[in-house]
Amino acid sequence: MREDLIKVSMTTFADFVAADPMGQAAKLRDIRRQYLAGYRPSEDFWSRWREGVEEIHRQGGTKQALDSVALNAKDNREGQYRSACTGYMKFWGKRQITLLERVAPTVWRCGQLEVKVNPEWRLRLGQRTLIVKLHLKQRVPLNKRLANPLLYLLEQHFSASEVDGVAIVDVHRGKLYEAQELPEDLDTVLRMQASAFITGWLQVFGDAAA
Numbered sequence: 001m002r003e004d005l006i007k008v009s010m011t012t013f014a015d016f017v018a019a020d021p022m023g024q025a026a027k028l029r030d031i032r033r034q035y036l037a038g039y040r041p042s043e044d045f046w047s048r049w050r051e052g053v054e055e056i057h058r059q060g061g062t063k064q065a066l067d068s069v070a071l072n073a074k075d076n077r078e079g080q081y082r083s084a085c086t087g088y089m090k091f092w093g094k095r096q097i098t099l100l101e102r103v104a105p106t107v108w109r110c111g112q113l114e115v116k117v118n119p120e121w122r123l124r125l126g127q128r129t130l131i132v133k134l135h136l137k138q139r140v141p142l143n144k145r146l147a148n149p150l151l152y153l154l155e156q157h158f159s160a161s162e163v164d165g166v167a168i169v170d171v172h173r174g175k176l177y178e179a180q181e182l183p184e185d186l187d188t189v190l191r192m193q194a195s196a197f198i199t200g201w202l203q204v205f206g207d208a209a210a
Contacts, residue, residue, distance in 0.1 A: 006201050007114045010133075014149040017193045028200045046136045048072060049081050050120065053088065057099035057121075063092040080138050083172050090174025098124040103131055106157045110194035117153045122163065130178075131158040131166045142170035142177060151179040152186050 008031065016027050052069035055061075066085040073081040105118035119133040131154060135142045147168055154166035159179070168177045183189075 004112075005114045006112050006198060007116065008197075010108070010115050010117050010150055010153050011135075013113075013115045013194075013197065014146055014153075016197055017149045017190065018146045024196065024200060025204075028197075028204045031201075032204050045077065045080075046084075046134075048074065048077075049084055049136070050134070054099060054102075054121070057097060057123075063089045066092075083138055084136060087172040087174040088169070091169055091171070091176060093174075095125050100124060100129065103158070108153050108156065110191050112198050113194045115153065115194075117157050119154055119158065119166070128164040129162070131163055133166075133168045135168050135170045136172070138172045141173055142168065142175065144177075147177040148182055148186060149190060151177065152182055152190065155179045155182070 012027075012031060016024055016031075019027055049069055052072060053066065056065045056069070066089050070078055070082040070085045100122040103119045103122055105116050108115040108117050119131045121132050123130055123132050133150060133154060135147075135150075140146075150168055151166060154168075158166050166179050169175070170177065
């Protein structure tokens with residue numbers, strides 16, 4: 001385990017960074033449970049929602065078409081899908097939104113830690129083109145403390161000449177966060193947190209293996 005790369009999503013890492021030390025320990029134990037359970041596409045709670053919204057954009061549909069996404073939810077997902085549709089409709093508002101393409105993920109690496117930087121779409125919002133990540137946690141409102149690490153990772157990999165910037169949509173609340181005036185030394189802070197993540201990960205998995 002100690003010689004292997006530790007691979008996590010950017011959202012997982014950002015949640016860890018935003019937590020206090022005791023919260024970080026709890027996060028690592030949650031991550032361990034998820035890691036040992038393994039990922040199954042059928043368990044991706046938001047897959048149908050993302051696919052439904054993407055299809056609306058591809059077909060040049062209107063925001064009113066979002067109602068159909070909630071209606072197509074399966075199992076116990078309709079309530080959260082409906083909340084996401086309501087919030088996304090608020091974000092959409094009077095904006096002219098064009099989906100240009102899905103975005104292939106990339107990787108931010110620090111030592112043994114490999115963070116998958118995985119925005120969803122390249123969108124044209126009016127006259128601007130942005131790389132966009134969706135924040136789909138209904139019970140966890142996005143704020144600057146949580147958004148800044150995500151925006152930094154996106155900006156490092158995707159803020160290039162072909163786009164005007166990077167952004168995160170807090171879907172349920174319909175808010176757009178962009179990478180403006182990110183704190184100084186954020187790279188240093190993230191690398192310090194990466195070291196803490198690695199140390200905690202090895203401890204937690206060491207306990208599991210004992």
